[in-house]
Amino acid sequence: MPLSHYTGLTGLSDDLPVKAGLLLVNLGTPAAPTARALRPYLAEFLGDPRVIEYPRWLWWLILHGVILRIRPPRSAHAYQRVWTPQGSPLRVGSEALAAALQETLSQRMPGPVKVALAMRYGQPTVAAQIEQLMREGVRRLLVLPLYPQYSGTSTGSVLDAVADSFKTLRWPPELRVVNDYHDDPGHIEALARSIEGWWREHGRGDRLLLSFHGIPQRYTEAGDPYFLQCQRTAALLRARLGLEPAQLIVSFQSRVGREPWLQPYTDATVRELAAQGVKRLDVACPGFAVDCLETLEEIAMQNRDFFLEAGGQELRYIPALNHSRHQVDSLAELALRHMQGWPERGGA
Numbered sequence: 001m002p003l004s005h006y007t008g009l010t011g012l013s014d015d016l017p018v019k020a021g022l023l024l025v026n027l028g029t030p031a032a033p034t035a036r037a038l039r040p041y042l043a044e045f046l047g048d049p050r051v052i053e054y055p056r057w058l059w060w061l062i063l064h065g066v067i068l069r070i071r072p073p074r075s076a077h078a079y080q081r082v083w084t085p086q087g088s089p090l091r092v093g094s095e096a097l098a099a100a101l102q103e104t105l106s107q108r109m110p111g112p113v114k115v116a117l118a119m120r121y122g123q124p125t126v127a128a129q130i131e132q133l134m135r136e137g138v139r140r141l142l143v144l145p146l147y148p149q150y151s152g153t154s155t156g157s158v159l160d161a162v163a164d165s166f167k168t169l170r171w172p173p174e175l176r177v178v179n180d181y182h183d184d185p186g187h188i189e190a191l192a193r194s195i196e197g198w199w200r201e202h203g204r205g206d207r208l209l210l211s212f213h214g215i216p217q218r219y220t221e222a223g224d225p226y227f228l229q230c231q232r233t234a235a236l237l238r239a240r241l242g243l244e245p246a247q248l249i250v251s252f253q254s255r256v257g258r259e260p261w262l263q264p265y266t267d268a269t270v271r272e273l274a275a276q277g278v279k280r281l282d283v284a285c286p287g288f289a290v291d292c293l294e295t296l297e298e299i300a301m302q303n304r305d306f307f308l309e310a311g312g313q314e315l316r317y318i319p320a321l322n323h324s325r326h327q328v329d330s331l332a333e334l335a336l337r338h339m340q341g342w343p344e345r346g347g348a
Contacts (some may be wrong), residue, residue: 021138111344
């Protein structure tokens with residue numbers, strides 16, 4: 001008899017209570033801020049065909065022949081600038097968010113619920129966390145990628161990982177997915193209250209720049225909705241804050257390579273604003289649920305330096321929502337809506 005290709009979870013107790021599960025998925029992080037730890041992490045991340053849409057043979061040669069020889073030491077230096085005694089900011093912040101959501105949903109749901117956190121790249125993996133949730137009795141699973149705006153490079157890749165995991169399971173749980181929440185009223189309100197609270201404490205700058213992570217322009221031309229969803233988030237937030245178009249500006253960061261990415265670019269934008277006479281620039285990053293390398297190092301350090309060198313006086317980074325009560329409440333409400341009809345959810 002041929003060996004089975006499917007994983008069955010044996011040894012489970014018949015009296016184990018059935019639970020609903022919420023799996024948060026964030027991008028991921030290396031295990032340490034070292035070149036040695038960065039190599040396998042970058043190989044997994046940049047080797048994902050969702051992230052880099054090049055012919056596989058060509059990209060394999062570029063990735064392993066050039067990029068993984070050069071980029072790990074540079075990335076390690078950047079991670080060292082933001083690494084905390086507790087570890088990676090993204091890992092620590094995501095774990096705090098998961099713990100806060102566990103507490104909130106346990107209070108608001110009549111039936112048992114289990115919240116877990118997975119990383120798309122690195123540890124803990126999506127497959128391992130799904131298996132662990134099933135061992136704890138989860139038979140209904142909601143997957144919530146921590147990307148407010150959908151892109152094939154981010155949420156699409158999470159869906160691939162979930163599908164790959166489910167294909168190996170003998171008895172997979174019922175599945176629902178939050179595709180995006182870029183225009184969710186609760187999320188927009190959470191962003192607005194966070195910015196308003198920061199302004200009350202620190203004062204308001206001359207402009208507010210919303211910097212989103214970029215993707216290659218050709219992905220948008222091929223049908224990726226990310227650019228439109230970023231613009232929609234910005235428009236809703238601008239209206240909620242009562243700002244004029246010139247007071248809130250959108251840009252895109254983190255481009256690599258020579259091909260065109262979504263524009264305007266953040267580094268060019270901060271220089272242009274300084275040249276135009278803007279002295280105090282506030283920057284928020286509504287595409288990031290939790291602070292990470294791209295916000296703490298690229299925006300708060302690199303782009304701050306670009307702004308000052310071009311004649312600006314102060315670039316103030318407004319932190320991500322992280323595990324603030326604003327974000328916890330908005331994501332809990334989002335999860336409860338997507339769980340409607342499940343016995344653990346209760347009600348309609």
